[in-house]
Amino acid sequence: MASNPLPKTQSALVQTTYAQPLEIKSIPVPDAIPGSAVIKILSTPVVSYAKEVYNGTRKYPYVTPIVPGSSAVGRVAALGPDSTSLKIGQLVHIDCTIHSRDNPDDIILCGLAGGFTEGSQKLMKDVWRDGTWAEYTRVPLEVVFPLNEEKLVGELGYKMSDLATLTRYLVPYGGLKDIGVQVGETVVVAPSTGGFGGAGVACAVAMGASVIAMGRTESKLKALVDTFGARVKTVKITENVEHDSKALTEAAGGPIDAVLEISPSEAAKSTLIKSCINALKRRGRVSFMGGIHEDVPIPIFLVMQKDLVLKGKWMYGRDEILALIKLVEAGMLKIGEKGGIGLKGEYGFVEWEEALDVAFENSRWDAFVVMRP
Ligand SMILES: NC(=O)c1ccc[n+]([C@@H]2O[C@H](COP(=O)([O-])OP(=O)(O)OC[C@H]3O[C@@H](n4cnc5c(N)ncnc54)[C@H](OP(=O)(O)O)[C@@H]3O)[C@@H](O)[C@H]2O)c1
Structure with a gap:
């Protein structure tokens, strides 16, 4: 033309x-x-x-x-x-x-x-x-x-x-790809009820993973299950680390494989990161994508003992954009x-x-x- x-x-x-x-x-x-x-x-x-x-x-x-x-x-x-x-x-x-x-x-x-x-x-x-x-x-x-x-x-x-x-999905997709989420794995998305969090749930399901959607608000968590189906389980954040770690393991039926963290700065004092790290399997992976500006306590002994991989991720690369567009064009990810x-x-x-x-x-x-x- x-x-x-x-x-x-x-x-x-x-x-x-x-x-x-x-x-x-x-x-x-x-x-x-x-x-x-x-x-x-x-x-x-x-x-x-x-x-x-x-x-x-x-x-x-x-x-x-x-x-x-x-x-x-x-x-x-x-x-x-x-x-x-x-x-x-x-x-x-x-x-x-x-x-x-x-x-x-x-x-x-x-x-x-x-x-x-x-x-x-x-x-x-x-x-x-x-x-x-x-x-x-x-x-x-x-x-x-x-x-x-x-x-x-x-x-x-x-x-x-x-x-x-599209861009709302690209952000969490960048993190999920960066920690190599595989078909059949169990991924926690935390928190999952915001714009990028919910898109993270959608992407992880489209990538063939099971998802544990973590969040504070039960009605929003329920709506995620209603939309994305049986491969999504939910855990309400109670800020009781012992309780929340156990709830994650129970929802997964064992230790979890990976975590996508996408908190806003308001969640700086939340214990969600600690609960997720507690529930990770040996050699589990975390993608930190959230916008927390303050320093956050990390259970470093567990990170060492379980050979965990903690990775930060800002945005995504060209390959992820091309791959996500293919997922949408193939009808595997609905946006x-x-x-x-x-x-x-x-x-x-x-x-x-x-x-x-x-x-x-x-x-x-x-x-x-x-x-x-
Ligand atoms: N790494 C990157 O490339 C990248 C790119 C874009 C954005 N981000 C970051 O992603 C963050 C999240 O974006 P968004 O659009 O998903 O935000 P959003 O739509 O405002 O959602 C915020 C989420 O955080 C939860 N939340 C708020 N305060 C909390 C607290 N005290 N404890 C636990 N959970 C809390 C909310 O739960 P409720 O539903 O219960 O309110 C909701 O799930 C942004 O703030 C930004 O910094 C990162």
């Missing part, structure tokens, strides 16, 4: 000063320089804590002015001259995780977080700053992932808002509304404040919010 000329300007959400309210502004449409693609945005997720990111509460490091918004589903609108396989008009997932080309350890989340190294901060400040809360965005070619529209939309009946939830999460609102960018509020009020595994131009 031939490229239509891009408009000169577009309407976008912009934050001019860190932590200050967003505004709709008319800004230039970027052109496709070498190594990049310009994507027309169709639908973009609003994470439950977006409000706390952009009002400064979470102290995410990013530079302003910025077009916020992370990953999205869209169509290729223009391609840099060095693109060899993407097609104009193709439906794609664009991922916010951008690695420096000459040092892949410098990583940013465009539109969201400027990373933790000098190089990553440079990458955001100088080049890949803007995110997806706009009509068009420019991204590096390597974060553009083709989606099989015929299969996903034609056969499986996904809407663009459903496809915008969005088909995966049991309800769309609580689909907002235009002008309604950003309501979108962020509704997302915040619905920070639970079975709800999601999107924005679109």
